Amino acid sequence: MQICTALLALSLIGSTLSIEQTAKPTAVPRGAYVDVDGSRLYYEECGTGAEAVVLLHDGVVDSAVWDDVWPAFCKRFHTLRYDRRGYGRSPVTKKPYYEADDLAALLRDRRIRKAALVASSHGGQVAMEFALRYPVDVSELILVGPGATGFPYSLHFIMRDRGLSQSNKVEDLIEASVRDPYLTVPGHDAARKRLHDLLAASPQDLTHDDMPLPEKPIFPNVQQLQMPTLVLIGSGDIADNEAVAGALVVTIPNALRIVVPDTGHLMYLEKPGAFYAIVSKFLTLHGW
Numbered sequence: 001m002q003i004c005t006a007l008l009a010l011s012l013i014g015s016t017l018s019i020e021q022t023a024k025p026t027a028v029p030r031g032a033y034v035d036v037d038g039s040r041l042y043y044e045e046c047g048t049g050a051e052a053v054v055l056l057h058d059g060v061v062d063s064a065v066w067d068d069v070w071p072a073f074c075k076r077f078h079t080l081r082y083d084r085r086g087y088g089r090s091p092v093t094k095k096p097y098y099e100a101d102d103l104a105a106l107l108r109d110r111r112i113r114k115a116a117l118v119a120s121s122h123g124g125q126v127a128m129e130f131a132l133r134y135p136v137d138v139s140e141l142i143l144v145g146p147g148a149t150g151f152p153y154s155l156h157f158i159m160r161d162r163g164l165s166q167s168n169k170v171e172d173l174i175e176a177s178v179r180d181p182y183l184t185v186p187g188h189d190a191a192r193k194r195l196h197d198l199l200a201a202s203p204q205d206l207t208h209d210d211m212p213l214p215e216k217p218i219f220p221n222v223q224q225l226q227m228p229t230l231v232l233i234g235s236g237d238i239a240d241n242e243a244v245a246g247a248l249v250v251t252i253p254n255a256l257r258i259v260v261p262d263t264g265h266l267m268y269l270e271k272p273g274a275f276y277a278i279v280s281k282f283l284t285l286h287g288w
Contacts (some may be wrong), residue, residue: 062088
């Protein structure tokens with residue numbers, strides 16, 4: 001099994017060598033809203049069918065962060081993306097809620113029977129929480145620099161996170177995110193400008209009050225995840241995220257990890273073509 005996993009990793013990495021960067025984002029179709037437990041979630045969808053690829057955004061930017069890869073996903077797959085409560089066009093929550101239940105409600109509304117979850121950072125945590133509670137509804141997991149409750153994060157990680165959010169000025173919060181060397185690695189000026197523009201367009205992404213209810217800790221239970229799982233981590237991501245990726249790949253049965261060179265936490269902003277190539281190849285190898 002280890003030999004097969006290694007060959008699969010080489011195949012996925014090799015698929016990025018010849019692909020060109022995805023085309024510039026086309027006009028995004030107007031989305032819609034679904035009512036969820038007294039709140040509303042904004043979503044966009046391309047294609048139809050009982051199976052879909054669902055893109056779950058990180059904890060920094062709303063679903064517009066997928067703009068650079070959205071056209072490519074839509075060309076190949078029935079694809080869905082949405083803004084979690086308080087992000088983008090989804091209103092701030094007025095009461096505590098379970099993030100996995102929001103995803104479940106959205107899939108029911110769109111009549112999606114099974115989903116491949118492509119999930120970044122905190123979105124990866126939501127995806128694993130969902131997969132632990134609704135395993136038959138998940139065909140594949142693609143986790144990008146995921147967070148995981150139950151993992152012992154370092155003091156450096158905790159203090160950095162507080163440092164990014166200590167200012168009361170939106171402009172300072174945006175600049176701190178743009179300058180952060182782990183979100184996007186130094187030298188990726190276009191990605192950093194894109195991050196700035198996204199946050200300037202939706203500053204509530206950084207300032208909204210969030211009240212997610214805690215699920216059972218993820219890390220002690222990830223061995224229950226039986227679906228094909230790909231863990232992606234940028235070579236320039238913070239050490240704690242790299243440690244989480246390593247711990248997940250040795251704990252989730254038959255999981256595969258790929259380190260994407262010269263990228264940070266938001267690799268889909270830095271190298272959208274390479275990111276899409278790896279993810280689409282993984283999905284293709286599993287029957288999509």
